[in-house]
Amino acid sequence: MTVDRGTRPARRPVPTTRAHEDDLTPAGVDGGHGARPVPEATVARLAVYLRVLTTLLGEGRGTVSSEELAAAAGVNSAKLRKDLSHIGSSGVRGVGYDVSRLTAEVEATLGLTRPHAVALVGVGNLGHALAGYGGFAQRGFPVAALFDVDPALVGTTVDGVEVEHADSIPRVCAERGVTIGVVATPAPAAQQVCDHLVAAGVRSILNFAPTVLVVPAGVEVRKVDLAVEMQVLSFHVARRHGTVPAAGPAATPRQTPREAVSR
Numbered sequence: 001m002t003v004d005r006g007t008r009p010a011r012r013p014v015p016t017t018r019a020h021e022d023d024l025t026p027a028g029v030d031g032g033h034g035a036r037p038v039p040e041a042t043v044a045r046l047a048v049y050l051r052v053l054t055t056l057l058g059e060g061r062g063t064v065s066s067e068e069l070a071a072a073a074g075v076n077s078a079k080l081r082k083d084l085s086h087i088g089s090s091g092v093r094g095v096g097y098d099v100s101r102l103t104a105e106v107e108a109t110l111g112l113t114r115p116h117a118v119a120l121v122g123v124g125n126l127g128h129a130l131a132g133y134g135g136f137a138q139r140g141f142p143v144a145a146l147f148d149v150d151p152a153l154v155g156t157t158v159d160g161v162e163v164e165h166a167d168s169i170p171r172v173c174a175e176r177g178v179t180i181g182v183v184a185t186p187a188p189a190a191q192q193v194c195d196h197l198v199a200a201g202v203r204s205i206l207n208f209a210p211t212v213l214v215v216p217a218g219v220e221v222r223k224v225d226l227a228v229e230m231q232v233l234s235f236h237v238a239r240r241h242g243t244v245p246a247a248g249p250a251a252t253p254r255q256t257p258r259e260a261v262s263r
């Protein structure tokens, strides 16, 4: 759709030097019931359980067994029960989980009891598609602001939201109570955009640009990289075909993978 118009920014000093990406994030968020923090991997699965629960609620279901919920979420039921124990939810033997109550508990843990206004920066190919996807608003993440620097885009609308110049990020984000910023600019612009969002009080950033963002303590960054996901899939494909060497010093060309593991 559009390309970066040569607005490569000078790197500004940032408040701290902490490179904060999700894979470096120390595990855990407060479970909200005075228990131990909820591990990061569990948080990710809770979001999947919530998607299934929302569907069940829509179907008017009152209860669901751990086996059914686990199967629909693609995990085993022992893991599901352990995940839910982190948030203090336990099912009733022979009955299962109350769908409505479990939904509320998961939503409370994920901080979804109120909507989160989202600002998206970079309304190019990817940003335009994200901005036009109605599913975010349905799940509590309304797109409240769109920003770009391309004069051809500023002033246009996507799904009723006007694209504003990136210069207005601080003012607009503060006015609209933006809590989540999405960075969909080319990599060279991403840090400056991130800095503007942080300066506007945004504490959660979803980064699509292929670069590591440096943020102050207290700001969460999650990086989405579909190519990385495909590389992981590629690894599994290669392993199935036996073209990946067994890892680690114990593995020698003469060992089968099973031998290497069992040592």
Ligand SMILES: NC(=O)c1ccc[n+]([C@@H]2O[C@H](COP(=O)([O-])OP(=O)(O)OC[C@H]3O[C@@H](n4cnc5c(N)ncnc54)[C@H](O)[C@@H]3O)[C@@H](O)[C@H]2O)c1
Pocket: 001, 002, 003, 004, 005, 007, 121, 122, 123, 124, 125, 126, 127, 147, 148, 149, 150, 153, 166, 184, 185, 186, 187, 189, 192, 193, 207, 208, 209, 210, 224, 225, 226, 227
């Ligand atoms: N994570 C993933 O899986 C994934 C997938 C596709 C693309 N991407 C990345 O997403 C980004 C966007 O890709 P695209 O194909 O939409 O590119 P694009 O060129 O179509 O769009 C980028 C937009 O950002 C705008 N922009 C540039 N500098 C800006 C600034 N300082 N402030 C605000 N807006 C600015 C441009 O005007 C343009 O509209 C790229 O970094 C790309 O590598 C990531």
